[in-house]
Amino acid sequence: MKWRFAIPAIVFIALCGVFGWMLYRTGAEGYNVSVLQSPLLGKGAPSFKLPRVEAMDQEIDSRDYAGKAYLLNVWATWCVECRHEHPVLLAIARQNIVPIIGLDTKDDLNDAQRWLNALGNPYVATAFDADGRVALDWGVYGAPETFLIGADGKILYKHVGALSMRVWQEQFLPRIQQGSAPVKPVGEGS
Amino acid sequence: MTRLWSFLLLLCLAVSAFAIDSESFEDPALRARYEYLTHILRCPKCQGETIAESNAGIAVDLRREVRRMLSEGKSDAEILDFMTARFGDFVLYKPPFSTRTFVLWFAPVMILGGALIIALVVIRKRTQQSFDDPPGSDASATEGNKVDAT
Numbered sequence: 001m002k003w004r005f006a007i008p009a010i011v012f013i014a015l016c017g018v019f020g021w022m023l024y025r026t027g028a029e030g031y032n033v034s035v036l037q038s039p040l041l042g043k044g045a046p047s048f049k050l051p052r053v054e055a056m057d058q059e060i061d062s063r064d065y066a067g068k069a070y071l072l073n074v075w076a077t078w079c080v081e082c083r084h085e086h087p088v089l090l091a092i093a094r095q096n097i098v099p100i101i102g103l104d105t106k107d108d109l110n111d112a113q114r115w116l117n118a119l120g121n122p123y124v125a126t127a128f129d130a131d132g133r134v135a136l137d138w139g140v141y142g143a144p145e146t147f148l149i150g151a152d153g154k155i156l157y158k159h160v161g162a163l164s165m166r167v168w169q170e171q172f173l174p175r176i177q178q179g180s181a182p183v184k185p186v187g188e189g190s
Numbered sequence: 191m192t193r194l195w196s197f198l199l200l201l202c203l204a205v206s207a208f209a210i211d212s213e214s215f216e217d218p219a220l221r222a223r224y225e226y227l228t229h230i231l232r233c234p235k236c237q238g239e240t241i242a243e244s245n246a247g248i249a250v251d252l253r254r255e256v257r258r259m260l261s262e263g264k265s266d267a268e269i270l271d272f273m274t275a276r277f278g279d280f281v282l283y284k285p286p287f288s289t290r291t292f293v294l295w296f297a298p299v300m301i302l303g304g305a306l307i308i309a310l311v312v313i314r315k316r317t318q319q320s321f322d323d324p325p326g327s328d329a330s331a332t333e334g335n336k337v338d339a340t
Contacts, residue, residue, distance in 0.1 A: 132247075141234035142235050
């Protein structure tokens with residue numbers, strides 16, 4: 001019965017393995033325990049009607065974009081990560097695979113317009129969500145967040161935090177190609 | 191020295207003064223429900239705090255929504271449904287009982303039960319031993335019996 005004395009050591013080593021694995025995932029794959037799984041995944045995207053940042057007399061109706069896949073990117077000028085994310089959004093927009101709709105939430109209109117003029121505009125249209133009500137309907141709890149909405153109007157994927165080309169290629173592109181016939185072939189997708 | 195300590199103590203008290211928002215309800219019943227709801231909802235961004243305690247933007251927004259829905263005459267259940275539909279069960283400090291949270295709810299009972307069983311077995315074995323080995327007998331001679339005793 002000598003082996004029974006080894007049980008605590010085995011448990012200890014197993015725990016070290018679990019902790020080490022979690023640490024590795026946190027570093028290597030950008031795994032983040034504070035990212036919440038959205039209950040909206042697989043459900044119909046909440047609809048909204050909001051004025052456009054680019055022209056406040058025009059209205060954006062989310063239903064105008066139904067029938068084909070699109071991205072909804074939640075951003076604001078007060079959001080530091082959004083500035084880091086911006087070049088990635090521009091690159092994604094240049095690939096011309098899915099349209100990106102912006103949702104500028106709880107922001108200053110002048111600042112937002114200046115942002116788009118200065119940094120470039122990756123969005124087909126940007127909705128101005130002055131009081132954050134629409135962002136709340138989408139379960140947004142911090143900017144930036146990016147949703148992928150399928151052609152059937154359902155939310156296929158949600159990314160919390162700044163997008164990277166790697167996340168775009170590994171998480172978004174396969175889902176876009178699965179969900180609908182690809183608009184054009186993409187060589188660099190994994 | 192005493193002065194310094196009492197000053198530091200007073201500073202500690204000041205922290206709790208920041209926490210609560212000023213806008214509430216005149217009606218005591220509504221105010222009580224508002225207090226209750228904001229204290230059982232978790233802030234999705236600042237995950238260690240309730241929305242009542244937090245001053246993060248999202249917590250302020252969620253408090254405003256609770257206030258709005260209460261003044262519209264919504265029930266507590268409707269308000270909690272509204273929150274979980276957007277942010278998941280995570281916003282509830284007390285997660286609902288389901289197949290997914292089964293382990294969460296029963297793990298403490300199961301661990302306690304397991305520990306009790308182990309403790310019982312060990313105690314029984316020990317008492318058995320002390321019957322088998324009355325004081326003064328040669329303990330090493332009965333070494334082999336110990337395992338058989340249970």
